[in-house]
Amino acid sequence: MTDRRTQLAENLARVEERIVSACAAAGRAREEVTLIVVTKTYPASDVRILHELGVRHVAENRDQDASPKAAACADLSLTWHFVGQLQTNKVRSVAGYADVVQSVDRLRLVTALSSAAGRRERELGCLVQVALDAESGERGERGGVAPDGIEELAAAVDAAPGLRLDGLMTVAPLAGPYAGRQRAAFERLMEISSRLRGNHPAANMVSAGMSADLEDAVAAGATHVRVGTAVLGVRPGLG
Numbered sequence: 001m002t003d004r005r006t007q008l009a010e011n012l013a014r015v016e017e018r019i020v021s022a023c024a025a026a027g028r029a030r031e032e033v034t035l036i037v038v039t040k041t042y043p044a045s046d047v048r049i050l051h052e053l054g055v056r057h058v059a060e061n062r063d064q065d066a067s068p069k070a071a072a073c074a075d076l077s078l079t080w081h082f083v084g085q086l087q088t089n090k091v092r093s094v095a096g097y098a099d100v101v102q103s104v105d106r107l108r109l110v111t112a113l114s115s116a117a118g119r120r121e122r123e124l125g126c127l128v129q130v131a132l133d134a135e136s137g138e139r140g141e142r143g144g145v146a147p148d149g150i151e152e153l154a155a156a157v158d159a160a161p162g163l164r165l166d167g168l169m170t171v172a173p174l175a176g177p178y179a180g181r182q183r184a185a186f187e188r189l190m191e192i193s194s195r196l197r198g199n200h201p202a203a204n205m206v207s208a209g210m211s212a213d214l215e216d217a218v219a220a221g222a223t224h225v226r227v228g229t230a231v232l233g234v235r236p237g238l239g
């Protein structure tokens with residue numbers, strides 16, 4: 001059996017190759033795309049190996065799992081992204097280790113994140129999560145706000161002490177007009193991002209694309225891809 005380090009190094013090299021080819025195909029420079037490795041359900045020892053292999057951005061989606069893992073890796077220079085649906089009662093904990101919260105999708109969360117950041121004397125980067133499967137005024141099946149709710153949230157983040165508006169995130173929808181149409185979904189996200197940048201020029205981060213569809217995200221113009229399975233392997237059970 002290959003050891004874990006060899007396995008992760010091989011997987012990481014394959015993902016890197018995919019990003020390089022996708023950038024080349026899109027006429028983009030490799031540096032325009034940041035790889036975030038989604039380490040959910042995998043142990044802190046894997047995070048440590050990934051750091052040795054050069055990974056600097058990791059993401060988690062559950063506070064219960066993420067909080068001890070981040071503590072165990074506190075000596076490493078890593079940027080921690082929180083990408084899961086976030087309940088307000090977990091915000092205090094998440095604000096202790098997350099550098100960027102990518103799943104901001106309601107005003108209550110903005111208020112809670114701002115006060116938690118203040119208490120911790122930290123600045124939290126925030127992405128508004130866009131639900132491309134949600135009707136006006138609703139939230140998406142996998143979290144996120146409908147496109148017409150973005151500006152209100154963005155303005156709230158912008159005005160909130162301790163928070164920094166970094167941009168937008170989406171998960172390719174499983175339902176609605178964009179189901180199974182990742183490329184179109186990510187292109188729509190880019191249009192929404194252009195509009196957002198009209199009012200908030202610094203909010204230029206676009207987080208889209210996972211193991212199965214990172215090429216579509218890079219082609220559309222994503223600045224960050226979030227890859228779990230292709231680096232760490234298939235997760236057992238939910239997650």
Ligand SMILES: *Cc1c(COP(=O)(O)O)cnc(C)c1O
Nearest residue numbers: 038061083210211226227228229
């Ligand atoms: C799990 C997860 C990913 C990574 O998905 P893979 O298919 O394993 O690459 C990306 N984004 C979010 C929000 C996730 O929850």
